[in-house]
Amino acid sequence: MDLASYILNDIKPIKSNSKVTDLMLLFNQLTFSHIPVKDENGIFIGSFSETDVHCFDSDKPLSEYKYSIEPFFVRESTMWLDVLEAFAKNSTNVMPILNDKNDYLGYYELKDIIGLFNDTPFFSEAGGVLVVEKGINDYSFSEISQIVESNDGKLLGAFVSNMSTDLVEVTLKIGNTGLNDIIQTFRRYSYNIISGHEEDSYLESLKDRSDYLNKYLNM
Numbered sequence: 001m002d003l004a005s006y007i008l009n010d011i012k013p014i015k016s017n018s019k020v021t022d023l024m025l026l027f028n029q030l031t032f033s034h035i036p037v038k039d040e041n042g043i044f045i046g047s048f049s050e051t052d053v054h055c056f057d058s059d060k061p062l063s064e065y066k067y068s069i070e071p072f073f074v075r076e077s078t079m080w081l082d083v084l085e086a087f088a089k090n091s092t093n094v095m096p097i098l099n100d101k102n103d104y105l106g107y108y109e110l111k112d113i114i115g116l117f118n119d120t121p122f123f124s125e126a127g128g129v130l131v132v133e134k135g136i137n138d139y140s141f142s143e144i145s146q147i148v149e150s151n152d153g154k155l156l157g158a159f160v161s162n163m164s165t166d167l168v169e170v171t172l173k174i175g176n177t178g179l180n181d182i183i184q185t186f187r188r189y190s191y192n193i194i195s196g197h198e199e200d201s202y203l204e205s206l207k208d209r210s211d212y213l214n215k216y217l218n219m
Helices: 020-029 062-068 080-090 110-118 141-150 180-188 201-217
Strands: 034-038 044-049 094-098 104-109 128-135 154-163 167-175 192-196
Touching (some): 020 034, 034 104, 044 062, 080 094, 104 110, 141 154
Antiparallel strands (some): 034 044, 128 167, 128 192
16 A cells, blocks of 8 residues: 555654744644654654643753654655554654655654555445454464355454453454354354354344243243
């Protein structure tokens, strides 16, 4: 997926010899969580966060607060999923982009990258969402794919959505079929079903039997 068309350059990095008040004014005009910074020689050195700037003395130059600069960035060659991960790791909605020579090229906005994610088959194609859980040493994506495909399902996407010391949770997007048979097969392979966004007839059957038993015992 080519991200070149999403590189923005309408907001230039602020110079480190600018005053804090200049940066505050920028933040007041924008909805950015961070603003990139260049040194006096035009070399990218990182970004200031809006949260930190409110603690600075507005009359002082930014160079006195270099210790607060956050050095995150991505390369122009970075894959879009890694770009999305960089946004999450750094709690930012602006991601500076450098080339292999460390020249500043511009920035990505979080909303644009999330928009790319929304256009993938995981979200755009019709299908069911299934969340399964298994021991962290016992699951495998090859086994998960085999379970889905053996029930004539089409795996549109899968990712690890939660992980603990012992367990891993995998979220699946499945097209081409209902989820009931797939859910039962996962159970046979000792997966715990966290949620399935279609009717789970197995659970409905258990509920019906429980209701019947309660009625019988109360006669």
